[in-house]
Amino acid sequence: MSLPHAILTALLEKPSSGLELTRRFDRSIGYFWSASHQQIYRELGKLEAEGYIRALPAEQPARGQKKSYEVLPAGRAELTRWTAASQDPKPLRDPLLLRLRAAAVVGTAGIEADLRHHLHLHRRQLAEYEEIQQRDFPPGSHTPQNRLQHLILRAGIDLETFWTRWLMDALEEFERLPAQDPPSRDSTV
């Protein structure tokens, strides 16, 4: 149940139309909560029906016309409630680690190239975060709001740093590994 609250947060920061939200979910907020435009439009409809947001009164009927939304008091209250409520962290779910585990059983053929690909993408993301850090959080800029935002960004930076290092480790391990492909302790195949 996070998407509606992500949208409420974005709309509080700045009232927007569906497409503008979609754009913003490709940057800032999307760095840790992505969403497609279909999800966003559907959710905007629900939020409006529940009385959490409303369309800005600019008299646009329907399709093809821009339609901006703003948060109503009930929406802000709901977001406040959700922010303060306790939630358990979800267990980790990572396809790449799963694939490595599978590779330990059926052989590592082909996986190395993909590790390189992942490494490339994580490096790029890390560079993007570091650019943002230099631009938006120069040393000595700390209002309370800034501190929180910077804390969030640092999580992103540290996570990408972890993945980058771990993937380099993994690739090193693979180079040292005998290139044998299927361990095949199971010879029935």
Place this chain on the structure above:
Amino acid sequence: MSLPHAILTALLEKPSSGLELTRRFDRSIGYFWSASHQQIYRELGKLEAEGYIRALPAEQPARGQKKSYEVLPAGRAELTRWTAASQDPKPLRDPLLLRLRAAAVVGTAGIEADLRHHLHLHRRQLAEYEEIQQRDFPPGSHTPQNRLQHLILRAGIDLETFWTRWLMDALEEFERLPAQDPPSRDSTV
């Protein structure tokens, strides 16, 4: 599309019944790909229908009776194919970071206790991983298979280490923060 492959991997390691798989998904494999028993039973049905696995012939008809499965050659082939195929990493999705961002808008009241709770859980998970490391990967035990498994475990350890550190950082930040709750630059509420 990872669950069926997680199940195939688990069944290759050891033929099992649905409940046994559920148990194993609460430990080892579940550390990076969790699944409920409902998901597992449904998926076992599909995998059997597709000819990837079969029930071990022990003549059990239906409900209440144990029913074990083993992987067929087609299943192993499919797992091999999937392991080698390239996949893009999914963008990060983390409700806690989202909540912090929301807190920067509607106030940080109540969130600190939950950060402590998360910290506790991550510390516990880290301790569990480290125990496994000492038990299963003592220094000097490196068959190729072991190296891969250890690599995967190290990812878990490093991730939990990251979260533990980051949460301690965050809590420190909160203590330094003025205890004001709603920044409320928006006074229309």
Place this chain on the structure above:
DNA sequence: CCCCACATGTAATCCGTTACATGATTAT
């Protein structure tokens, strides 16, 4: 005999993804 744990499932709902549809505006 009854209850509980073991074991296997079904049903309803929600969320996310993919593909497609439609209207309005602007440039050529």
Place this chain on the structure above:
DNA sequence: ATAATCATGTAACGGATTACATGTGGGG
């Protein structure tokens, strides 16, 4: 006029979660 682009949606599907249902076997 027409094509491209902006903008808002619909429909269909599949995976995950939650709640519930059903049957077996053993201990008290």
